[in-house]
Amino acid sequence: MLPDPNGCLAPAGAFSPDERAAVYRAIETRRDVRDEFLPEPLPEPLIARLLEAAHRAPSVGFMQPWNFVLVRRSETRERIWQAFRRANEEAAGMFSGEAQAKYRSLKLEGIRKAPLSICVTCDRTRGGAVVLGRTHNQQMDVYSTVCAVQNLWLAARAEGVGVGWVSIFHENEIKEILGIPGHIEIVAWLCLGYVDRLYQQPELAVKGWRQRLPLEDLVFDEGWGAQDGRVPTAQSERVTHSAAADNAIREGS
Incomplete structure (x- = not known):
């Protein structure tokens, strides 16, 4: 942990699963x-x-x-x-x-x-x-x-x-x-x-x-135009959440 003699730092870390899902839902359904x-x-x-x-x-x-x-x-x-x-x-x-x-x-x-x-x-x-x-x-x-x-x-x-x-x-x-x-x-x-x-x-x-546009067409590796087919994909919980977000939109929430 970094030294913090003036008390200016706060703990960092990932959000809880529900908090993280809410952030992604706002992004996906905007x-x-x-x-x-x-x-x-x-x-x-x-x-x-x-x-x-x-x-x-x-x-x-x-x-x-x-x-x-x-x-x-x-x-x-x-x-x-x-x-x-x-x-x-x-x-x-x-x-x-x-x-x-x-x-x-x-x-x-x-x-x-x-x-x-x-x-x-x-x-x-x-x-x-x-x-x-x-x-x-x-x-x-x-x-x-x-x-x-x-x-x-x-x-x-x-x-x-x-x-x-x-x-x-x-x-x-x-x-x-x-x-x-x-x-x-x-x-x-x-x-x-x-x-x-x-x-x-x-x-x-x-x-x-x-x-x-397909994301895989827009991601280059180590230089312009270089693609090696290793575009990261979202984890399964994100895919599940995306489907839930679409359902929420259909329901007018």
Whole structure:
């Protein structure tokens, strides 16, 4: 055991089987919710827990570059939706034929339907000009903010709250609506609300947009492109748990 003269260390070790299963269940059953939000408002203590989870994310140089702009008013969300609608029409025009028709068929109503939106931003000046760990990769602050988004998303899944990540907008329009300073970067617009059903698989897979890539095609050994066929597989208890998680989704839990 490492010496700990200042009492700063805590015991480390694996979670109990039930705790471990809960973590994996949140990861496996997390979904990007686009249209299935219920109108019921989220309680303030719940919102506080989700924000605390986001704030516990790892950040390079411990710079904690994130801010969270909470948007509840329907008038503000309507202005944001109008900005999204304009950008979405531009996006639809980038596809053609069957792909465009399929794109237009997707219901993207989270901004209007979800009772809460959170604009997650990154302050790239926080921590000063030279930040530990960002000296050779200036994107590490943005990557850190994405970790905060993922923390919030997984905590929301555990709380029975759906999350939808909206990325189709012109950043300057959102900044103008919310009064966000020019040097702040918008990383995510998240729609949050209760849901009583989730897709068993990602919605874009269910609707034929793309399918999950085989993990074995994405794992290399000791160098790019090198594969020796020894991709690790999950233990049997994980496979059993995954099936239980799918059953839980079908039952609406």
